[in-house]
């Protein structure tokens with residue numbers, strides 16, 4: 451890090467508080483300042499180039515230098531830089547994008563509603579669900595079920611839906627009326643000799659028990675990501691979504707598919723809901739909708755959701771919710787152009803074919819002594835690292851090995867991200883097979899560097915401990 455008092459690094463430490471960062475460690479280590487982007491690459495201030503193997507935050511589908519998105523933004527900025535949709539106002543990019551999204555949906559959807567982030571979209575979904583319950587004369591139906599290790603955002607309500615301790619600790623969350631059910635992670639959570647199908651049935655039973663214990667008439671909705679992303683790229687086991695949906699329909703509970711990561715091609719289908727046979731009532735979309743060139747998110751709602759909400763807004767006089775920037779014309783124009791690019795260049799097909807190559811190469815590492823599990827679909831994957839393979843136990847403390855390998859990846863020219871000990875891969879959808887090979891070659895080198903460190907650590911342990919590992 452450049453330690454001069456007026457360096458960008460020093461000024462970042464002085465003036466900028468970061469998201470998802472240990473603020474004290476940051477004062478010591480300083481930032482990695484990314485200055486420009488080009489295709490799947492980004493470059494830091496010192497001119498070091500990295501493959502962005504996380505597509506930023508799971509989001510830059512078309513890469514970091516797409517001129518057509520820049521041109522779309524400039525065109526719209528020059529014509530109508532801002533407008534909104536309150537009080538029946540509208541504008542062309544918004545209408546075009548709403549129509550496009552409803553037409554793209556894999557199940558019949560009625561309307562699109564626009565927000566600015568995944569958190570805002572999920573927060574809005576919760577509010578719509580509560581409003582709908584009141585509209586239907588079911589004021590007791592307010593509880594929402596999500597899953598341990600699910601991720602749905604960071605507002606007060608959506609951090610409550612999120613099932614990760616770091617989003618609750620010291621924030622006094624979760625709020626009331628949010629319940630968490632089990633994580634569909636077969637490798638870690640299954641009982642000895644339990645098949646994927648049996649595990650899925652057990653999780654559906656867990657869900658049903660929770661619903662019955664709380665009272666089915668109090669449960670409004672279930673939120674789930676087709677693949678859990680920030681919880682560690684957890685791919686659901688065989689039969690999971692079918693069995694979960696059977697329980698939800700039995701008790702007339704709405705299903706919200708949080709497609710914020712999976713949507714727009716990530717899994718090798720346009721939506722994760724298609725990959726896993728999910729039939730949602732609400733779909734939550736963000737990130738790859740605009741390749742995150744500008745913030746925009748959307749909810750798609752079906753008739754079952756829209757109709758009672760429309761009636762209630764008529765009774766009250768308005769649907770009293772909306773964001774100043776919701777459906778911003780420049781963001782909507784960029785999203786439309788981005789979706790056009792995803793279709794024209796068949797980036798969904800690329801996620802399928804190049805993704806198959808990435809999955810195959812990663813799975814070859816399954817026998818590596820530090821690899822516990824390799825999981826993923828299409829262009830999203832994680833490798834869960836372990837210090838003790840037989841017992842699926844971490845090295846030193848949970849997350850230490852993930853952090854170590856993630857650091858080596860950066861030294862090897864690849865930006866990845868460790869969620870605890872799960873190292874994630876989620877590159878731009880434009881990535882090619884040779885570029886995937888570069889990422890995985892760097893990963894292999896990083897694993898070997900980690901092996902040396904783990905050996906040194908073992909050598910320093912007392913003999914009786916080593917025999918346990």
Ligand SMILES: Cc1ncc(COP(=O)(O)O)c(C=O)c1O
Pocket residue numbers: 507566567568569570572601602603604675679680708709710711736
């Ligand atoms: C599945 C999912 N839902 C919601 C969110 C929250 O989105 P945002 O960070 O835009 O608020 C994220 C962010 O990573 C996500 O992965």
